[in-house]
Amino acid sequence: MMLEYVWLTPLIPLLCFVIIGFFGNKMKEGGGYVAIFGALVAFVISLVASYEYVTGDLFAISLPFVQEMNWLTIGAHEINFGVYIDSLSCVMMLFASFISLMIFVYSVGYMGHEEKKRRRYYAEVSLFLTGMMGLVISSNYLEMFVFWEIMGLCSYLLIGFWSFRHNEGDTASENAASAAKKAFLVTRLGDVCFMAGLFILLNEFHSLDYAVVFAQANIAAVDPTALTIATLLIFAGAVGKSAQFPLHDWLPDAMAGPTTVSALIHAATMVKGGVYLVARSFPIFVQNPDVMILVAFVGGFTAIFAASMALNNMNIKRVLAYSTLSQLGYMFLALGAGGYLMAIGMQTGNNELIGLGALGYVAGVFHMINHAFFKALLFLGSGSVIHSAGTEDMRKMGGLGKKMKITSITMLIGSLSIAGFPLLSGFWSKDLVLETALAPAQHGLGAEWTFTALFLMGIITAFMTAFYMFRMWFMTFRGDEGEATRHAHGESPRSMTVPLIILAVFALGSGLGILFGLSNAITESLSCTLGYLHIHTHEGMTIAEDIFTNVWTYVSIVLTLLGMYIGWLMYCKKSVDPGRFNKNGESRLYKLLTKRYYFPQIYNAISWKLGYGVAKGVDYMDKEVIDGAVNGLSNAVVGAGDSLSAVQTGNLNNYAAWVYTGVIVLVAVIMAVFIANGGI
Amino acid sequence: MIQIELFLLLSAILFVVGLYGVLTTNRGIIVLMSIEIMLNAGNINMIAFAAYWGSALGQVFVIFSLAIAAAEVAVGIALLLNVYKVKKTTKIDDMTILRW
Incomplete structure (x- = not known):
């Protein structure tokens, strides 16, 4: 029933955008309740529609739900407009709308003092949600691109939210303005590549519908070189949107926006768009293993590269921003490694490799879901800290744990989860990612050095993640009271703490979904398009068994605990002085990172x-x-x-002379013709 | 019977005289008169051919032509009179205000 109305999920936030945009100032909270209502309706529709799809007949026979109408016909190219629902769309819809709902509720407390500007804020975040919901239910690449650009626009507007008048003065305003421009222009570079990729696809397939582009017969019919170029260009779009190396630098600057916006960009929307794009385009990406290994290496490198910059940053939000980059790198690593295995499996007809490839795909998507929960939690928690302490500099915090019990505990859960503490959500997906990188070696499929390198990148990142997250947590909530702590207001209002608690529950438990068929559900999304491969991957308890019987899992757990312990030694117990390792901030490496x-x-x-x-x-x-x-x-x-x-002298004699000259010429011509024809 | 070539010669001489007048003079009245001479050169041609072919058609046309010439002169004179009222001259050199 509801599945036919799933197009309402982007439409209702869009209506909220219009309503708030026009009448926000006359409403309570600048239209905040309308935005919350819109997100709630979107979430409920997503929930009901997802339930219907997963329990329905289409899911049972591995088919997506597609509804389309004709939008444009350009020559032989048909462009449609519609919805395409499979299990990937379902999970994306669910967590995007749910986390947006939490963030909107939180905004009522966080943005409460913004007075008239709240109208603009709530209108824009509603439009942001429209962009994300539209992106995940689009039935073709062009429609997706439209929503993709809506998100780009909203990120620009919201990062620059304080560009007109910042509480902290003109420099902060200018920073916000230039960060917004940077975000827009850097992602634009990716978008242009994405668009070029779409042109190639349109030229090759004469359609941009997923149903057409992902159909095996159509893929086999097109030129493989063109397809490879198209996938590379599409991946460049994902790199721009998901802020992967080398287009990563806009994301740390984007911290100039309100913290809720950062949470929205990092957890629910925007940067997840790039990962979604790669996951969605999996059927065409796996046609060439080299493309997939590139994806994996870009992801792996970004993971370790961004994590290193988080090690010594003093800004609480920037640490989280770098950790987002790093975790997004993890997702690309999993998708790329899995895709590579699947591509090799398809070429050699090895079913085991195909299954392992699907496991990588599951790991990437699963990590995206878990990351959404704990990153939203961490950002909202840091927002709560900033709201209370009035600064983003962690050196001035310290000891906030006593004043802000709920915030400190929920953030501890988030930090444990992202660090990969056993049984919390981050642990499951992180170890699944590492397991994908290990898979070729452990299944006797030829341990290629590429996968060893990917695994090393992953496990070093895991260690660094544990360290910098606990550095952040200890610096903020433990230790001596900083100057900002003494002036802190204490715990944030309930509209902010309730979303924190709800998100903390998910950060604790969302990883357990993998034990109850989530991996199977995500794999079904691949089966919708690559069904002829008969993908069989491990599921449920088997995955848990795989993880806990793998010795490397314990290595990663030990490294995680070690990272946390070093963080505790340096920033809580203070028995180890971090200054010893960086010559008190003078060493070259330290400066390079700064x-x-x-x-x-x-x-x-x-x-x-x-x-x-x-x-x-x-x-x-x-x-x-x-x-x-x-x-x-x-x-x-x-x-x-x-x-x-100059001919027009106005003199009658001249005119008359011209007339007669003309007559004479005419007569001469006529006579010449007559003579040439032998007289009359 | 007078040869037709003589009529045509007379007509040509009259036409050239009229043309010379139109092209050289700067007096409006003389221009109008010269045009009349050229018109009548044409009329003589028509009558001569009418007589030559033994057809009345040419003569009928001459009657029309004369009537129209009279009307045209009336219009021309009226225009010149009005110009004279405004500019106190009928010299066509002075009537150049409508050019670019």
């Missing part, structure tokens, strides 16, 4: 040298060539008119 590997400077250099040069070239082209052609043509016409107007 400067973010000079990436902002590299971006600037590239945009000034290359971007500005290209812009100047384009400007020259525009002014001289295009305008030149237009102006030249008009000048030629005007000049010709000027010179011909």
